[in-house]
Amino acid sequence: MLKKNKYTLWVVSLSFVLLFIVCIPFVPLILMSFSVHWSWPDLFPSGYDLRAWEYVFLSNTSIWNAVWMTVVIAFVVTFINILLSIPAANAIARFKWKGKAWIELLFYAPLIVPPLITSMGIYLDFLRYGLIGTVTGVILAHIAPTLPYMIRALVISFQTLSFDWENQAATLGANGWQRLRYVVIPHLVPGLIVGCSLSMLVSFSQYIVTLLIGSGKVQTIPVLMFPYISGGDQAIGSVFIMVYTIMTLLSLFFMQFILTFYYRRKGIPL
Amino acid sequence: MTSFQLQHLSYAYEDKLILRDIHFSIQEGERIGILGPSGSGKSTLLNIVAGLLPLKQGVVLDGEKEINDLPPEKREMAMMFQQPLLFPHLTILDNAAFALKMRKVAKKQQHEQAKEWLAAVGMEGMEKRYPHELSGGQQQRVALARALAAKPNLLLLDEPFSALDPELRLEMRDLVQDVQQKSNTTMIFVTHDRDEAFAIADRLVILIDGMVKQIDTPRQCYETPASPEVANFIGCKNIFYGMWEQDTFTSSSFVHTFQHANMGKVSGWLVLRPETISMTSRTTKHENAPLTAKVKNIQYRQGYYDYILDMNGTNLHSRQFTESAANVQMGDEVTVQFGTYHFIEDEKKGE
Amino acid sequence: MNMWQKIKPYVYVLPAVLMLVMLFLGGILQGLLQSVGVYVASSTYSLSFEAYRSVLLSEDFWNSLTYSLTIASTSTIVSMWIGTMMAFATYYLSLRVSGGTKIKSVIRLQQLPLLLPHIAVAYMFFLLFTQSGWISRLSYSLGWIEQIDQFPILVHDPYGWSIIFTYVWKEVPFIFLLVYPVLLRLEPSWMQMARVHGASIRQYFFTIFSLLLPSVLTSGYIVFAFTFTAFEVPYLLGVTYPKHIAVLSYQYYSSGGFDFREEALAVNILLVIITAVLGLLILRSLKKLQWHVRGARW
Incomplete structure (x- = not known):
């Protein structure tokens, strides 16, 4: 009994240390965004107001366009990734074929070679096809760095889906499309949530690639806010970072909500 | 249909x-x-x-x-x-x-x-x-x-x-x-x-x-x-390879004459189902039955006995309902009677 | 039908492969060709290694490379160490504490940094660690320092401290995420057995460490490759000289028309080569390890 308490104590104290380490970076950010005159040795600002928030949302109406643009790009990129990854992950996880190791290497290589390097290389080709400065160009540039996460997440899901399930459905009269819809995709939901979350997160995180390929014309949140956070008014910078963070977390939760809705409604633990 | x-x-x-x-x-x-x-x-x-x-x-x-x-x-x-x-x-x-x-x-x-x-x-x-x-x-x-x-x-x-x-x-x-x-x-x-x-x-x-x-x-x-x-595969226990000559079957472990059999001269496998094999204690004399064996193992199953008999070094399985079972002990010498049998001709050997 | 069975996996991977060949391999290949003066699109072929020569002879490049390698390897090793320790501690405690919810909340909590973009984290750490930042203010109110310049320079500093802090905070959960499932696959009774035979927790950890090594090394390599080549965090938190290698490359690329474009691409190709060689070395050691582990009848 005593022993159990000792370890519970460990867990509780570990949670507190983690909570502290995880939360402390948010403290100055939130304070800063509402601060008035916050000079050095003061631990807290001498006053609070909404000046920085007003500046970002009222005198700078492009923020909503930027949020919309960022989210749309991330969603389209993620959707394309789903279409590319479901068959690809299936082939990697459940089929034996020659050359698989090489293709896997290709699929995971963008984790190792950053998109800035490939984007610099492909810049002239994009220019030639009129993709520089377009949303399409930016979407294409976001695919390589995000695709590996989606494939990896779905490969793990597919590894636990034996062919027996599809065979069972087929013998009960389900055709190829029905098997995908009623058997394969439901099984992939947890993997899809992970893959979509990572794909969106990585797309949200792109600044330099979006700037380079979008040549400043495609204004996502990172592109819009970078001048403010790389110098200048820290309160305004903090507001931008908060908007950026909230947008990211909300999109991830929204994505998770949509995908689990179907399950939650039926009360199945995932 | x-x-x-x-x-x-x-x-x-x-x-x-x-x-x-x-x-x-x-x-x-x-x-x-x-x-x-x-x-x-x-x-x-x-x-x-x-x-x-x-x-x-x-x-x-x-x-x-x-x-x-x-x-x-x-x-x-x-x-x-x-x-x-x-x-x-x-x-x-x-x-x-x-x-x-x-x-x-x-x-x-x-x-x-x-x-x-x-x-x-x-x-x-x-x-x-x-x-x-x-x-x-x-x-x-x-x-x-x-x-x-x-x-x-x-x-x-x-x-x-x-x-x-x-x-x-x-x-x-x-x-x-x-x-x-x-x-x-x-x-x-x-x-x-x-x-x-x-x-x-x-x-x-x-x-x-x-x-x-x-x-x-x-x-x-x-x-x-x-x-x-x-x-x-089906689990037939007593399968003996041997040769018929009219009504007499000769295998490496026994020679037995079956009444009413007329098989000509063929070789093949004789299959004897355990429940068709009965036995009597050797103490009661049985002139016409030359088949003798020794009781090697007795197992009681629900409703019947399974016996393993040692017949000239070969195992012979017999199964008897409790009501009709012979009163034998392990190690007893018994006389064995064969009932119906099934013969599978060895086609490879032919004539 | 049989033919279809055979080509099925190839058809399945084809769209993804095409996409990556065009956008990813194409990018690397075009970078390589253009770095040696071959422009396929405009049919200009003036093969020259001038860009590589000038990059390899420039002091800036070597300083940037050393700076970036130091930051990347420090961040990686620290993250690997803390991440593995965290995973083991969580695993150990999960065996000791009944009721999974407590442990699950610990895991959830420490996964939060994974959900934030690097840029946001970098800015938070800027606000925390800059000389007039919150830690400095905290140190003042705790009486540790009296003047602002008594607080060490941790942002825009020559060692990249804040860059390392940012990466460690972000990547520890990543390492955890890849190592923890391996621990979960271990037989829980192994630990009991080890304890019965008198092994301490520390000895038990080192006993199973070779089983964790593949996932630790793989996740560590991904962290290294990222921290070595990523642009945003060092651009926000790095020092003006030496520049981080990715920042240097982008500066070559974007400064003054196309004058240093080939140098930028040459730097990129050198980065790819360095990461690839490191990857091969890790792959080889992993293969050896697997052989060794298999030999031990694992």
Whole structure:
């Protein structure tokens, strides 16, 4: 009994240390965004107001366009990734074929070679096809760095889906499309949530690639806010970072909500 | 009425011949048991019939129609696997209604029919539950209901109870027989379990090493096995190789003259079922019976005794009902009497 | 039907492969060709290694490379160490404490940094660690320092401290995420057995460490490759000289028309080569390890 308490104590104290380490970076950010005159040795600002928030949302109406643009790009990129990854992950996880190791290497290589390097290389080709400065160009540039996460997440899901399930459905009269819809995709939901979350997160995180390929014309949140956070008014910078963070977390939760809705409604633990 | 025919099916995987020239037909409403040791190709055969494996040689007929290239979903069959494979994200009711949903039957009818079948397998009241809330046996019942709700022309069962406890297995056996008779569903049942096959099947297909060795009723298979392999696999205990000369059979362990036998001069295997072998204690003199043996082992089973007799160094198995059993002890010398016998001619040796 | 079975996996991967060949391999290949003066699109072929020569002879490049390698390897090693320790501690405690919810909340909590973009984290750490930042203010109110310049320079500093802090905070959960599942696959009774035979927790950890090594090394390599080549965090938190290698490359690329474009691409190709060689070395050691582990009948 005593022993159990000792370890519970460990867990509780570990949670507190983690909570502290995880939360402390948010403290100055939130304070800063509402601060008035916050000079050095003061631990807290001498006053609070909404000046920085007003500046970002009222005198700078492009923020909503930027949020919309960022989210749309991330969603389209993620959707394309789903279409590319479901068959690809299936082939990697459940089929034996020659050359698989090489293709896997290709699929995971963008984790190792950053998109800035490939984007610099492909810049002239994009220019030639009129993709520089377009949303399409930016979407294409976001695919390589995000695709590996989606494939990896779905490969793990597919590894636990034996062919027996599809065979069972087929013998009960389900055709190829029905098997995908009623058997394969439901099984992939947890993997899809992970893959979509990572794909969106990585797309949200792109600044330099979006700037380079979008040549400043495609204004996502990172592109819009970078001048403010790389110098200048820290309160305004903090507001931008908060908007950026909230947008990211909300999109991830929204994505998770949509995908689990179907399950939650039926009360199945995932 | 013949409902399905398999004609000269052969199947190879990576240069290894798994099935050789499988040829038989199935009557409507019949229960066919495919019995064979593991690795004999019985699951492969079932998968070919279901359309899950491509057929390279031979023909599968559904009535008059060749269905070789028909994908599984268009064959109007249903299959049960070793695992229940209930879809985890669907309720028991939706699982049972799965085949009907795939055929786009109206939702109300789907549920009505699924409920009926769930009731038929004793799962009423469970409709709203999810598979993970059910025990293995219950899951297999639902799987059976799901397969039958598809109203299949042919129900295929691939060792569906082998993952269950022995008691549950017996229960499921009875249940399958029961619902099959009620629905008059034609059925192929694959198993390596002899008891299961004998209990369920109208006709047995004995499959060994990818070849059909015998197709007969269970009783015929047991009493008149077509080859020593079949006899061995089926569990015949006393198989002796030897030669007939008119009414006398000579083997390495005994020579015996059977009354009314007239076999000419052939060699082959003599199969003696344990229950046809009786014995009397040696103390009572029996002039005409020269067969003697020594009791090596006695085991009591519910209702009968199993004996192992040592006859000139060879084991002879005998089974006696308790009422008619001879009063013998271990180590006793006994006189043995043979009853009916079955002879399998050695065709290779010929004359 | 049989033919289809054979080509099925190839058809399945084809769209993804095409996409990556065009956008990813194409990018690397075009970078390589253009770095040696071959422009396929405009049919200009003036093969020259001038860009490589000038990059390899420039002091800036070598300083940037050393700076970036130091930051990347420090961040990686620290993250690997903390991440593995965290995973083991969580695993150990999960075996000791009944009721999974407590442990699950610990895991959830420490996964939060994974959900934030690097740029946001970098800015938070800027606000925390800059000389007039919150830690500095905290140190003042705790009486540790009295003047602002007594607080060490941790942002825009020559060692990249804040960059390392940012990466460690972000990547520890990543390492955890890849190592923890391996621990979960271990037989729980192994630990009991080890304890029965008198092994301490520390000894038990080192016993199973070789089983964790593949996932630790793989996740560590991904962290290294990222921290070595990523642009945003060092651009926000790095020092003006030496520049982080990715920042240097982008500066070559974007400064004054196309004058240093080939140098930028040459730097990129050198980065790819360095990461690839490191990857091969790790792959080889992993293969050896697997052989060794298999030899031990694992």
